[in-house]
Amino acid sequence: MTAAALLGAGCIHPVPAFRLTAPAMMIPPGPKDGTVVRALLPIPRIPKKTICTASPHGLAIERKGRTGARVVVTREVMEAMTAQELYSWTLGLETAGCLPVNESARLAANIVDALPLSIPKRTQLLQARNDLTPVNSLRVVAPVVKPGTTLPDGPLAEIQSVSEGSKPGTLDVDVRTKPEIIGYEVDWYDFAPQESGPGYRLVPRSAEIHIGDQVQHPDTTSVKRFEFGPSARWYELYMMTKVSANDFDFVVFSARTSEELHNSVAAFQTDAAKYLQTADPHSYTVLPHGSGINAYIRVRLNGVLTDLQRSVSIRQAITQAKGNPSEVLPKLRVRKLHDGVLYPFQWPAGTDAILSLPLEGGEEIEW
Numbered sequence: 039m040t041a042a043a044l045l046g047a048g049c050i051h052p053v054p055a056f057r058l059t060a061p062a063m064m065i066p067p068g069p070k071d072g073t074v075v076r077a078l079l080p081i082p083r084i085p086k087k088t089i090c091t092a093s094p095h096g097l098a099i100e101r102k103g104r105t106g107a108r109v110v111v112t113r114e115v116m117e118a119m120t121a122q123e124l125y126s127w128t129l130g131l132e133t134a135g136c137l138p139v140n141e142s143a144r145l146a147a148n149i150v151d152a153l154p155l156s157i158p159k160r161t162q163l164l165q166a167r168n169d170l171t172p173v174n175s176l177r178v179v180a181p182v183v184k185p186g187t188t189l190p191d192g193p194l195a196e197i198q199s200v201s202e203g204s205k206p207g208t209l210d211v212d213v214r215t216k217p218e219i220i221g222y223e224v225d226w227y228d229f230a231p232q233e234s235g236p237g238y239r240l241v242p243r244s245a246e247i248h249i250g251d252q253v254q255h256p257d258t259t260s261v262k263r264f265e266f267g268p269s270a271r272w273y274e275l276y277m278m279t280k281v282s283a284n285d286f287d288f289v290v291f292s293a294r295t296s297e298e299l300h301n302s303v304a305a306f307q308t309d310a311a312k313y314l315q316t317a318d319p320h321s322y323t324v325l326p327h328g329s330g331i332n333a334y335i336r337v338r339l340n341g342v343l344t345d346l347q348r349s350v351s352i353r354q355a356i357t358q359a360k361g362n363p364s365e366v367l368p369k370l371r372v373r374k375l376h377d378g379v380l381y382p383f384q385w386p387a388g389t390d391a392i393l394s395l396p397l398e399g400g401e402e403i404e405w
Contacts, residue, residue: 056374058385058392064160066151067381075113077152080106081145082138090136093127095119097149099136107136109145111152121163124149133297140236140271140296143169144377151376161396165349169299170273172229172238173375173399175336175345176290178263180329182221182247189328190216221249225259226345228336229273237271240264240292267320269294274303275333278310288325335399346397353393355403363393366405375400 057065059072069077083106084090084099090107092098095118101107125146132142150163170176183189224246229238247254270292278287289306293299302321306313314324325331334345339359346355352372353363367390372383380402385392 055381056376056383058383058395059154060386060389060391062157062391062394063154064157064395065154067376068152069154072154074153077111079109079111079145079148079152081109081136081141082106084136088135090131090134093119094123097124097127099131109149111149113153113155116149116153116155116163117159119163121165121167124163125167129297129300142296143167143171148377157395161349164398168274168276168303169296170229170238170275170333171399172231173336174229175243175334176227176240176275176331177334177345178223178225178227178325178329178331180223180225180261180326181215181219182223182249182260183218184220187218189326190218191327221247223247223260225263227264232271235271238273240266240270240273240290263325264290264292264323265320266292266323267318270321272296272299274299275331276303276306278306287327288329288331290323290325290331292321335397337397337399338402340404349396351393352395352397352403355397356393356405361405364390367393369405371404373402374398 054067056067059065063072065072078100081099083104084101090099093115095115096112097115097119098110099107100110125142128137128142128146128149131137131145132139137145146167150160155163181189226243226245227240228243230241231237232239242259245256245259247256247260272293272295274291276289276291278289291299291302291306293302302313302317305317306322314322333348335348335350337344337346337355339355342359344355344359346358350358352370356363356366370392372392373380374383375381375398380400383392
């Protein structure tokens with residue numbers, strides 16, 4: 039489904055740009071303006087006897103004889119729908135055979151892009167996605183131990199003392215790590231497209247080892263953490279709380295299809311211990327005790343791919359790149375992904391509304 043195939047009611051010639059209006063509403067490529075309340079998304083032909091149910095609140099599929107089918111999207115349904123309902127419904131279509139394998143996430147994203155939506159509603163729908171794609175990266179921080187030793191059990195550091203800081207309202211905390219810990223390693227991983235077919239590969243990008251005042255940059259990570267099987271194409275990061283909010287493990291799942299990924303995570307949430315005992319060990323990775331992991335979004339800032347925390351605004355991204363948002367604004371250019379294609383972004387002249395827009399990953403920002 040391309041932007042050219044995304045047709046809103048009363049819209050014959052799609053507008054090839056994202057547009058920001060006041061009050062804060064995003065109009066995607068396709069609808070002529072913010073008044074469009076209905077869109078039709080073409081999908082491949084559905085086998086004759088396949089049953090395709092409507093979504094909660096009423097997203098429906100219309101069959102078009104032998105030529106194909108389409109999803110009818112309305113603003114009323116989108117405003118009422120939750121992210122979980124949307125992604126569960128498209129996954130259910132894939133499971134039932136109403137969509138080709140591995141197309142559910144793409145359809146869900148295109149549904150969000152089908153009609154004008156308020157920024158809060160759009161953000162709410164998109165932030166519930168937990169799968170990891172090429173617009174994401176992973177940052178892993180792990181302790182480095184002395185040669186010949188192993189990672190100790192229990193806390194890896196202890197607070198020795200707490201005292202009043204040099205600045206009013208601050209505290210100085212003296213933290214001592216266990217003697218086995220001599221430093222830490224920071225590793226970055228990216229999601230590259232599979233060489234054949236849909237899906238991605240998790241590949242290491244860089245490694246940085248800190249020991250005392252020395253910093254090393256080895257060619258690759260010191261530990262191969264993610265030993266997924268050759269069929270791995272879809273990924274999700276999940277935090278597992280064990281005893282309390284301060285006692286948790288991180289798990290990265292992989293699967294051959296988006297449906298298998300969903301089922302694996304659901305089984306894990308139901309009974310984590312049982313899942314870890316019975317599942318294919320090449321389908322998940324539990325990060326070792328003392329390690330941390332975060333998923334970032336990747337955005338190109340003045341031609342440089344940059345890792346940013348999720349929900350960062352364009353203003354924050356410019357600041358991180360050492361730019362001054364107010365000075366940058368007159369020459370700012372933004373391009374945004376829709377169905378794998380970058381489109382320009384337009385906003386009202388004479389306003390700085392674009393600076394507050396939350397980034398979703400994959401944007402290109404130049405000034």
